[in-house]
Amino acid sequence: MTVTAIELIGVTKRFGSFTAIDNLSVRVERGEVFGLLGPNGSGKTTTINMISGLSRPTAGRVTVLGVDMVADPQRIRRSLGTVPQENALYEELTAEANLRFHADLFDVPRKGLQERITSLLELAQLEERRKSRVSTFSGGMKRRLALVRALLHDPELLYFDEPGLGVDVQSRRALWDRILELKERGSTVLITTNYLEEANVLCDRLAIIDRGRLVALDSPSNLRRSFGDTVLDIRTQPAPTEDLVREVRALQGVVSAIASNGSIQVTVEGGGDVTGKVVTAVVASTSLEEIQSREPSLDEVFLSLTGKELRE
Template sequence: MQGGSPLIHARSLTKRFGDFVAVDGIDFEVHRGETFGFLGPNGAGKSSTMRMIGCVSPISAGTLRILGMDPVTDGPAIRSRLGVVPQEDTLDTELTVWDNLVIYGRYFGLTRAEIRERATELLAFARLEERARDRVDPLSGGMKRRLTIARALINRPELLLLDEPTTGLDPQARHLLWERLYRLKREGVTQVITTHYMDEAEQLCDRLVIMDRARIVAEGSPRQLIERHATRDVVELRFTTHDEQDAAAEALSATAGGAGAEVEPLPDRILLYTGDGDGTVAAVTGNGVQPSSVLVRRSTLEDVFLRLTGRTLEDE
């Protein structure tokens, strides 16, 4: 029991749809109380992994244990202790906010009295008290999302699965949601989150994996990942014309190595990865390169992500 056995344990976890391999033999563990993230571009296998964890998609190969149980034989028992926030809302849109909570509680076999008490708390948690008697259909995207999260908590789950919880929300709605998720974390609810927002991952996740093309390509805390896969600073250089930028890129790739920086030319700017941003800027401009704008910033998870998963669009 020391440290507790992991809530989720996956070894060589694989999901195939016909010939297509959606998840290709990944290993990970999620421990009680932590918030664990799956980052990756669209089609990387995040949602397929989440569906397997949610026991709504049978695994094709490997081992998966959730709450110490096997989804193949204990699916309903596992699901009774999970809360699931799917990528697309599955609310009963013809019903009221209140009825959505009641019906969902009944799916878990809760009594009406239990549900009444719990639903009242959850409406406050989701800041939807005033909309309790309204139909769901006309609610805003942020409200529907909060209701979906409230609904997923009706059974007091030990493990909350959130598949892209804030996609499509405006900044206010996102921040409110993050604050609520952080509160749940403090209450000890273990969370697994998929996202392709780096700021979301940095805000919420204690530990995360980056998935690309059905595999895990990196794992660690946000800080560890930045230390391991990016430099401390990034310098962004912009130029007025393409010709100027091309010339600068050529000059830099010949000399910037001397300034301790790695050069990555992009269509609209040149990135220099370096341990010392200001020193690199001085070295570069001293070499006669004249950018129209210079930005020195700290590396973020986004730099790690783009370096590991590439910059090309993957639209299947």
């Protein structure tokens, strides 16, 4: 029987009278890249702490690789590889020394360790800097070293907290490539991120939580489709009135209509027929200057579900 990587069943976490997580149920399958998204204060960190065994749920059950994290958290911790927001590297040690120290902490066998370290440094494109102090590394280099350090003890489950945080675009793309390579090798990866493009590229499924509650759980493509088929960005002269926005919003097939900066953004489902109705309503009230259509973005889905910008 295949063991689920992570399962939260009816999990609630309270701090005094404050409920940080409210009856959360999520299942992460082995071999998938799973994203956990939410605005600041949504409960992401609390959820991760319970998955990592650093915090106990007030109610409900958390299992990781089939192990109850309340009953036996120590049993599973060596099966986890973690890349936190802060790289937590020893700056005055070399890249190789950092990896050797980690190997000692996780009882990595000495036999074959040198070859494994070399392989991982090559993976991180840091082999030529193995004897350099980490304090001399760029942010992207440190992030890559933190990533391969988490791989050193060959964990079954990897957790990345904001993998692309604080690195340049080129380094971020390199990190994404490494994570996708891990997926190809069958690793299970859990990611929290504030970059929706990152979630779209990497994740098989996304869980969006807000105020400790699950508000959506699906693949990025299905989440976008659930928001509507097409977004129409319509610029008018003069600017659309509130009456026009309400009229468009009431049309069958219109998911949402929002006035902003002299334009109206309309999300529709149902294709060209609905678009035609929207255009007819607009030109009957004002002068249409420009219309552009596109697919919905994850940012718009997130904003519609939580009412917040992800990076606020």
